Amino acid sequence: MNRERETAPAAVRLDTWLWAARFFKTRSLAAQAIDGGKVEVNGARAKRAKMLKVGDGVRVRRGPFEFQLTVRALAERRGPPATAAALYEEDPVAKKERERHAEQLRIAPSARYEGKGRPTKKDRREIDRLT
Secondary structure, three states, rough: OOOOOOOOOEEEEEEHHHHOOOOOOOOHHHHHHHHHHOEEEEEEOOOOOOOOOOOOEEEEEEEEEEEEEEEEEOOOOOHHHHHOOEEEEEEHHHHHHHHHHHHHHHHOOOOOOOOOOOOOOOHHHHHHHOO
16 A cells, blocks of 8 residues: 655645645635735735745735734645644734724625615506606
8 A cells, every 4th residue: 555644844835735724615716816916925026836935924915804823833735624724823913903803894784775776567657657
């Protein structure tokens, strides 16, 4: 039986690491975010094939939220969420700011449907009767 060694790689592609760390559901979504400028490595915009090393700083913007991370471990395969959380360490100040922003969004009133929109057939007939 030929067994593969379970050794940690020295460097991993950025899109693969973001997928393995569970920031994106698929690697192609991670690649789209990187291409769209939503991911920075060590303060500079990165390409999807950028090789990450332990200790690199990564900034990820997803929707209204921003994650500032430090790479603690590398992985090429996606594992359970507990394993994924061990791959990085989040900046405590940025985490507190993100949680505060999430709370503000949760409390803020959202736009709700008020029943207005395209007139029904009955409404159109009444409009025609008036004109």
